[in-house]
Amino acid sequence: MTRLLLTLLLSIPNARSAAGADEQVIRVAIARNVKQFRLNTSADAFLVETKTGQRYQLLARSVYEVKYISPSSLAVAGQTLESPVRILAGNGGDAIRMNGRHYKGDIYLRTNGAEKLEVVEHLPVEDYLCGVLPAEMSPDWPLEALKAQAVASRTYALKKSDPKKDYDMTDGVDTQVYSGASGTNERIRKAVESTRGEVLVYRGRLVTAFFHACCGGHTAAASSAWGEEVVKPLFGVRDPYCAVSNHYRWDFYATTRDLLSFIQSRGSSAMKIKRIRVHKRDRTGRASALKFATDAAPFIVSAVELRKAFGTYDIRSTLITRVDPVKGGYEFSGRGWGHGVGMCQDGAKAMAYKGASYRRILKHYYPGARISGLSGEAR
Numbered sequence: 001m002t003r004l005l006l007t008l009l010l011s012i013p014n015a016r017s018a019a020g021a022d023e024q025v026i027r028v029a030i031a032r033n034v035k036q037f038r039l040n041t042s043a044d045a046f047l048v049e050t051k052t053g054q055r056y057q058l059l060a061r062s063v064y065e066v067k068y069i070s071p072s073s074l075a076v077a078g079q080t081l082e083s084p085v086r087i088l089a090g091n092g093g094d095a096i097r098m099n100g101r102h103y104k105g106d107i108y109l110r111t112n113g114a115e116k117l118e119v120v121e122h123l124p125v126e127d128y129l130c131g132v133l134p135a136e137m138s139p140d141w142p143l144e145a146l147k148a149q150a151v152a153s154r155t156y157a158l159k160k161s162d163p164k165k166d167y168d169m170t171d172g173v174d175t176q177v178y179s180g181a182s183g184t185n186e187r188i189r190k191a192v193e194s195t196r197g198e199v200l201v202y203r204g205r206l207v208t209a210f211f212h213a214c215c216g217g218h219t220a221a222a223s224s225a226w227g228e229e230v231v232k233p234l235f236g237v238r239d240p241y242c243a244v245s246n247h248y249r250w251d252f253y254a255t256t257r258d259l260l261s262f263i264q265s266r267g268s269s270a271m272k273i274k275r276i277r278v279h280k281r282d283r284t285g286r287a288s289a290l291k292f293a294t295d296a297a298p299f300i301v302s303a304v305e306l307r308k309a310f311g312t313y314d315i316r317s318t319l320i321t322r323v324d325p326v327k328g329g330y331e332f333s334g335r336g337w338g339h340g341v342g343m344c345q346d347g348a349k350a351m352a353y354k355g356a357s358y359r360r361i362l363k364h365y366y367p368g369a370r371i372s373g374l375s376g377e378a379r
Contacts, residue, residue: 024125024374026157028105028178029167030098031119033112036067039076039087040097047076048086050108058087066109068117074109084110101180110166120167121180128169129153129192132176134183136211137345142352145345146191148361151371152343155199155209158374200233200362200369207233207369214247215239215344216319216336218284219365232368234341236284239364241354245346247337250316255329262309263292263299270294276323276330278303286340287320312338342366 031037040063047056056079058064067075074083087096087107096103098119105123112118129150133139137149153176160175161168171178200207210222222234242248256273263270272295279291279300287303303318317336324331336344343365351361359371 024158025122026125026128026161026169027167028121028123028128029118029170030101030103030107030121030178030180031117032170033114033116033118034068035116036065037098037117037119039064039066042097042102043089045096046088047081048088049082050084050086051082054081056081066117068111068115071111071113071115074111074117076109084108101182103180112166118166125154125157126192126196127181128157128178130184130188131178131180131182132157133188133191134185135177135179137349139183139185139187141349143187143191144356144358144361145348145352146187147195147358148343148348148352149211149345150191150195151198151200151358151362152209152211152366154195154197155206156211158199159206159208195358197374198371199374200366201372202231202233202366202369207231207366209366210234210339210342211345211365212336212338212340212342213344214242214245214317214335214337214346215340216248216317216334217243218319218340219342219344220284220286220318220340221282222341223282233366235367236340237364237367239344239347241350242336242344242347244350247316247346249335250333250337252310252314252316252332252334253326253329254310254332257329258310259292259330262306263294263301266299266301266305268292268294268296268299270296270299275325278320278323284319284340286318288318290320290323 041058041060044060045058047058064077069075069080072083073080074085075081089104096107103121105121105127108120108122110118132153133146133149136153137146156176157169169175169178200209218238219236221230221236223230260270260273273292275293277291278287280289282288289300289302290306292299303320307315307318315332317334317338317340319336319340320332320334322333348361362371
């Protein structure tokens with residue numbers, strides 16, 4: 001039976017913050033733009049209105065309904081509170097559960113300008129990584145590959161950290177996937193702990209340490225993927241290691257009708273498609289533009305736009321090798337999965353199986369970068 005109880009307190013016994021004053025903290029949006037949701041407690045916890053200091057107790061093993069009320073207020077178990085509200089775990093552990101996941105950091109509930117709610121977890125970066133690694137790389141993979149992922153993910157998170165924003169990271173693929181305290185095991189903790197504080201730097205600055213599933217034989221330059229400033233570690237390198245991956249090759253069939261609708265929605269007046277070919281490639285071999293020969297004027301679209309329109313699961317990369325006409329449509333063939341920038345995870349796995357250390361893996365995928373401690377000392 002669902003229990004709803006919110007008790008006003010004069011003090012907060014045993015409550016603790018998720019991180020000490022000297023620890024790097026990452027703020028992760030674990031829910032965005034929702035009107036209401038259910039919050040489950042697995043241990044005693046406490047609510048604090050951050051503006052007024054008003055404090056309430058949440059009972060263990062209870063379910064609380066959280067709802068948007070107004071731009072400045074929200075309700076927990078029917079009690080209207082002033083936004084933002086902080087949730088503290090009473091005795092540590094995984095006190096909060098949402099959407100089947102456990103969270104152990106400090107949780108902030110807040111309203112936003114879209115008349116919705118946001119839930120943001122604040123936690124030490126090392127704890128955060130324990131929730132990233134099992135979501136981004138299988139815990140069964142070689143330990144050296146997991147270590148490489150830990151350094152890349154730590155660097156990426158700290159590079160993206162911005163105190164001017166409400167949060168630094170999301171829990172989805174738009175930054176890096178985060179699964180809370182769920183899924184962490186001893187191998188994950190070992191990979192994080194053995195690389196504690198290590199980051200990738202280039203000319204004294206943190207590298208935007210992108211990574212992806214499989215590069216298909218050559219990693220991409222950041223400029224070709226998003227127009228990002230190109231520094232040496234993100235310029236793209238040959239990768240012979242990921243050829244053993246199941247993601248190395250892909251094929252996708254699209255009907256002529258769907259392809260015609262796609263170019264028409266972007267301004268083409270064509271009624272028929274005669275041929276499709278790769279119009280332009282970048283220096284790493286990825287398609288940057290495709291050309292549609294039609295009954296009207298030729299029409300050129302970016303490969304990134306095509307991939308977004310038909311889905312990144314079907315068109316798995318812009319490393320398109322062939323476009324062949326087939327009955328009723330066209331078959332696209334290519335290699336790799338993902339944007340292709342930075343570390344190829346399948347390649348890192350293969351390198352680790354061959355005996356490469358995490359330092360060797362990182363050196364290969366981020367050439368010119370060095371591993372440093374957060375204090376700036378090279379390691």
